[in-house]
C-alpha cells in the first residue's frame with residue numbers, strides 16, 4: 001500500500017469524492033467543531049493547520065473568527081484552498097517555522113500519509129508554544145467496515161485474502177498512534193467522540209466514487225484492475241439499496257490530544 005502516491009493529492013478531486021460521501025451523514029456529526037473544541041481554538045490563539053487540504057478546517061475556523069495558517073505539501077491542494085490566507089507549502093517533516101510559533105497545531109487526517117512520522121511529530125512539538133496543544137485526528141480499525149468488506153470481496157477475487165489496510169486504520173490509527181506520538185510529546189490522550197459518524201446513502205455512485213478515489217493507494221497490491229473493483233462495489237451497494245432502501249457506513253474516527 002502506498003502512503004502518499006503523487007496522484008492522490010495532485011488536486012482535491014479525490015478528497016472531494018470522499019467529502020461527498022461524508023456529506024450524507026445522518027444525523028450530522030460536526031467533526032470540525034469537535035476538533036476545534038478539543039484544541040480550544042478561539043480568536044485569541046494562533047493556529048497551524050497541518051495538511052490543510054482543501055481548507056475545510058480553515059473555513060470552520062474562519063467562521064469562529066480565527067485566521068489560522070494553512071500548510072500542505074501539495075501545491076494542488078493549496079490551490080483548492082486558495083481563498084484562504086496565509087497558506088504555506090511545506091512538508092510536515094521540515095517546517096520552515098520558528099520554534100514556539102503556535103498555541104495550537106492541528107494535524108487532521110494527514111499524519112498517516114507521512115513516512116517519517118517521528119520527524120513530523122517532532123516538528124509539531126517544536127513549533128508549539130510551551131503550553132500549547134496539538135490535536136492529531138485519525139481513524140480506528142472499524143472505520144467504514146461495511147464498505148471495506150465490499151472492496152475486499154471484490155479485490156479478493158484476484159488477490160485471495162487481500163485486506164484493505166487503509167493508512168488511517170493501520171499505519172497511524174487510533175489503536176497504534178499514541179506510541180508514535182509519545183516519541184515527541186510528554187502527554188498523549190486518545191479521545192473518541194460520543195457520536196459515531198454514520199452515513200446513509202441511497203445513491204451507489206457516492207460509494208463507488210469514494211472507492212475510486214483511493215485506488216492509487218492499492219492498485220499495485222491488487223491483481224484486478226481497480227476500475228473493476230469499483231464497478232463490483234457499485235453493484236453490491238446498489239443491491240443493498242434496492243433491498244433495504246439505504247446503504248449504511250459507520251465511521252470510527254477520533255483524535256489524540258498532545259502536550
Ligand SMILES: C[S@@+](CC[C@H](N)C(=O)[O-])C[C@H]1O[C@@H](n2cnc3c(N)ncnc32)[C@H](O)[C@@H]1O
Pocket residue numbers: 004009015050051052053054055056057071072073074077090091092093107108109110113114
Ligand atoms: C486526507 S487529506 C486531509 C485534509 C484536511 N486536513 C481535512 O481533514 O479535510 C490529507 C492532506 O495531507 C497532506 N499531506 C500529506 N503528507 C503531507 C506532508 N508530509 N506534509 C504536509 N501535508 C501533507 C495532503 O496533501 C492532503 O492535503
